[in-house]
Amino acid sequence: MTRDMNLRIATYNVEWFTNLFDRDGRPAFDDRPMRHGQVSAREQAEAIARVMATVDADLILVVEAPDDAVGRYTRVSLEMFAAAFGLRTRACLHGMASTTAQEIALLYDPDRVRVGLSPEPGRHPVPKVHGLSSGDHVFDKPPLEAVVQAGAQDFHLIGVHIKSKITHGETASNMHRLALRNRRKQLAQSLWLRERVEQLLEERKSVILLGDLNDGPGLDEYEEILGQSALEVIAGQLGPGHYLLHDPHARIGTAPTLAQPASARFWSVAEQQYFGAIVDYIMVSGDLCANRPAWRIWHPFDDPACYRDPELRDALLAASDHYPVSLDLVVHAPPESGA
Numbered sequence: 001m002t003r004d005m006n007l008r009i010a011t012y013n014v015e016w017f018t019n020l021f022d023r024d025g026r027p028a029f030d031d032r033p034m035r036h037g038q039v040s041a042r043e044q045a046e047a048i049a050r051v052m053a054t055v056d057a058d059l060i061l062v063v064e065a066p067d068d069a070v071g072r073y074t075r076v077s078l079e080m081f082a083a084a085f086g087l088r089t090r091a092c093l094h095g096m097a098s099t100t101a102q103e104i105a106l107l108y109d110p111d112r113v114r115v116g117l118s119p120e121p122g123r124h125p126v127p128k129v130h131g132l133s134s135g136d137h138v139f140d141k142p143p144l145e146a147v148v149q150a151g152a153q154d155f156h157l158i159g160v161h162i163k164s165k166i167t168h169g170e171t172a173s174n175m176h177r178l179a180l181r182n183r184r185k186q187l188a189q190s191l192w193l194r195e196r197v198e199q200l201l202e203e204r205k206s207v208i209l210l211g212d213l214n215d216g217p218g219l220d221e222y223e224e225i226l227g228q229s230a231l232e233v234i235a236g237q238l239g240p241g242h243y244l245l246h247d248p249h250a251r252i253g254t255a256p257t258l259a260q261p262a263s264a265r266f267w268s269v270a271e272q273q274y275f276g277a278i279v280d281y282i283m284v285s286g287d288l289c290a291n292r293p294a295w296r297i298w299h300p301f302d303d304p305a306c307y308r309d310p311e312l313r314d315a316l317l318a319a320s321d322h323y324p325v326s327l328d329l330v331v332h333a334p335p336e337s338g339a
Helices: 041-055 074-085 172-202 222-226 230-235 248-253 286-291 304-308 310-319
Strands: 004-013 059-065 091-094 103-108 113-117 144-150 153-161 207-212 264-268 273-277 280-285 294-297 325-332
Touching: 004 041, 004 153, 004 207, 004 280, 041 074, 041 310, 059 074, 059 153, 059 207, 074 091, 074 103, 091 113, 091 144, 103 113, 103 144, 103 153, 153 172, 172 207, 172 230, 207 325, 230 280, 248 280, 248 294, 280 286, 280 325, 286 325, 304 310
Parallel strands: 004 059, 153 207
Antiparallel strands: 004 325, 059 103, 091 103, 113 144, 144 153, 207 280, 264 273, 294 325
């Protein structure tokens, strides 16, 4: 008789996680103010650990993971963090280093899943997009590609953090130009990712693409200039049905008459208040839709269970400006030894 096991995958953008570690990549959970003075380093670290433990994923894509540079290593920092708080996701996989001090890494439970790096062409040229120079055809945050074995099932995972369109500290005269350039770079990265997804689907791989896309349908006026959102490009909205990637939050985002889900909150200086946006996704290939997928955004106010737990609600707000997104899948358990 075939047994099933439940698998939980999550993506979590932890705002400037690297600032919780010293120049040697060691934990620095002290009383320094963090997150614009809202919490101390110790409070933020404890909040992150509380959130991760409660989400209780078998595998977490950490976006904005600690920096990997001379004398410090993303993998070591995250494994020290997991050990400090007794997290079961105690092993870490990290691919190509970023040039931005914001890495993409996987924390996982080695007792539940096997994870290995897949060839990563993340620094290869991406499709040409009008308005970009050759120097723009590079991922400053290279995608993390991994092969994951969970139970008796294998799938190909692509962790991403693609270019943000937002400009910071710019004059009004420069803001439009830089925002449009960022949007073009984001589109170029999205086109590359879409080509990679199609290549894997041609090879009959099960694919999960997850992370921070910094975009969604109708998020700003630049989508009208360039035709499609990054999300739509990657999901393959215009392609054959069996080539589509699926995430119900992405589908909801295309319906302007419905309330929008949110996976992050951002401070508006002009409005002097927060606003929500859906930018974090877990998209799966069509074959995985047979694995009874169930998505959840761990929003402190919109998710009733999170709201009813005051400690978790406060931790979600203290840990980051993003909230975890999780996906539950049912997979076949491996055959028992000697069976």
